[in-house]
Amino acid sequence: MSDSTPLGEFLRARREALKPQDVGLPEHGRRRVPGLRREEVAMLAGVSADYYMRLEQGRESSPSPQVIGAVADALHLDDEATDHLRRLTRAPQERRTLPAGHDQVAPQLLRLLDSWPDTPAFVVGPALDILACNALASALHSGFQRFDNLARMVFVDPEGRDFYQDWDNAAQSCVAEIRAAYGHDPRSPRIIEVVETLSGKSPEFAELWARHHVKGKTRQAKNLKHARVGSLEIQFSAFTVNGAPHQQLVVYQAEPASPTAAAFAELRSPVDDREGEQDQRAAEWIQ
Structure with a gap:
């Protein structure tokens, strides 16, 4: 399955931007993927590798606030990036869509x-x-x-x-x-x-x-x-x-x-x- 959801794209990009030494992990030999592996993020966040894979693939639609916080910590996200992560996990009906006439200034x-x-x-x-x-x-x-x-x-x-x-x-x-x-x-x-x-x-x-x-x-x-x-x-x-x-x-x-x-x-x-x-x-x- 392609990691094509906004949530999956965000998690993958931020995972690939980190190196093992950035999060206190040893780096052994040549790595086939840039940045951290999925299982490494899962371990740091205290969730299963399968669960984290479902997050990146958009198959887990409602992670708990505790899981979001743990993943944010594992990826070393700052406050703004963490808020962004929370927004990406919202259901479509919970999003702030732009109303008609949103480009009109009062x-x-x-x-x-x-x-x-x-x-x-x-x-x-x-x-x-x-x-x-x-x-x-x-x-x-x-x-x-x-x-x-x-x-x-x-x-x-x-x-x-x-x-x-x-x-x-x-x-x-x-x-x-x-x-x-x-x-x-x-x-x-x-x-x-x-x-x-x-x-x-x-x-x-x-x-x-x-x-x-x-x-x-x-x-x-x-x-x-x-x-x-x-x-x-x-x-x-x-x-x-x-x-x-x-x-x-x-x-x-x-x-x-x-x-x-x-x-x-x-x-x-x-x-x-x-x-x-x-x-x-x-x-x-x-x-």
């Missing part, structure tokens, strides 16, 4: 975005689609072909590698964030569409997606480089939208009186039409 949130002229802010969906943004966020990302999907911008748009100064970290974060959203709704047509399209366009995306790393947006520093105003050092925070948990509000901030704050002020000033040209209504990037 009018109150749109007004909030526009009330922050000094702060770039935007709303993203679970597949990192840009659902709404204020004027400064649009100006900040004006070098991209389209300000439409953060993952597309990082992996496919030529501007991505210049704009994101720590490109590797930006790439890993994008994939881990989509993977976290995927755990809530593995059948999401939009997430599947984005993953399939980017996997076909970017081998780097495909490689990172296969690692099954999970991490949601929180807060951290970013180093960006805008073609007109130069290097930017920002802090960003992400907030779940009350009433729309599938949406996140992302806010970029600059230290007061810093070069980045001055750069934001310059971005707010009028820009030469030739410099600001971009076709925001171009054909959809997914064909």
Whole structure:
């Protein structure tokens, strides 16, 4: 039987990422499989090898919380990855599927975005689609072909590698964030569409997606480089939208009186039409 379920794919990827010495096991001779063997994970988790095999093959649909915790410990999963594992074991009827109109941003949130002229802010969906943004966020990302999907911008748009100064970290974060959203709704047509399209366009995306790393947006520093105003050092925070948990509000901030704050002020000033040209209504990037 093929390990083709989301749960099986996750367990296998995380098992193969570990080496025996990572979990205190001796390594004897040449191994035919990468990482740990199934029976080794089973032993570490205190379950039978047959039971663990059924988990990876999707034939065990309702593991107990104790088993989930034991498997998470055996695979050295952090809190976010453990939560992801729990979500993957849920029955379909228990999942948070996206309702109709999930990509619509509430009018109150749109007004909030526009009330922050000094702060770039935007709303993203679970597949990192840009659902709404204020004027400064649009100006900040004006070098991209389209300000439409953060993952597309990082992996496919030529501007991505210049704009994101720590490109590797930006790439890993994008994939881990989509993977976290995927755990809530593995059948999401939009997430599947984005993953399939980017996997076909970017081998780097495909490689990172296969690692099954999970991490949601929180807060951290970013180093960006805008073609007109130069290097930017920002802090960003992400907030779940009350009433729309599938949406996140992302806010970029600059230290007061810093070069980045001055750069934001310059971005707010009028820009030469030739410099600001971009076709925001171009054909959809997914064909």
